[in-house]
Amino acid sequence: MKRALVPGTFDPITAGHVDVIKRSAQIFDEVIVSVAASVKKNPLFSLEKRLELCKEALKEYSNVRVITFDGLLVDLAREYDSHVVVKGLRAVTDFEYEFQMTAFNYELSETMETFFIMSPPKYMYLSSSIVREMASMGGSVTGFVPPCVEMALREAFASAYEAKEGKPSLGTF
Ligand code: PNS
Secondary structure, rough: EEEEEEEEOHHHHHHOHHHHHHHHHHHHOOEEEEEEEHHHHOOOOHHHHHHHHHHHHHHOOOOOOEEEEEOHHHHHHHOOOOEEEEEEEEHHHHHHHHHHHHHHHHHHHOEEEEEEOOOOOHOOOOOOHHHHHHOOOOOOOOOOOOHHHHHHHHHHHHHHHHHEEEEOOOOOO
């Protein structure tokens, strides 16, 4: 049984994350999507909400499980008897950060391997932070996030969407 962890803050889960998880689920017998508390990042969504959104977004993948964790990734890997961590790699800007995390994880556990899956071009520049920023200004995030996340963002930034959608567009003047 080849089990892989796909860790992240998932604040919120995007179409790019779903793509990486779907590809992982085609390669490994079981994929455990591990939602990190990441308290220092001061997430927009609570850990419970991020878990709920990940579960909803990934419900069609029968070999994908979603859990939360608040500790070291290497300890989680030991707990779940997994030696593989899968991360998505987008533009080169991701590389430095991922390289550093992989190096530290090697220091902490030599048995844990990090696998990288390249994002397809359409998701190369997509990130949770860009999605949050767009939504905070009432911008459309359709296609960039699963429908459940779009709804959650509309709730979180209701006033921005109301202000934007309540206004007549320039074309109607
Ligand atoms: O989606 P993110 O925020 O880039 O995910 C980062 C995450 C959660 C994978 C990373 O911060 C992590 O592994 N956190 C767990 C704590 C840990 O093990 N830190 C040491 C890695 S250097």
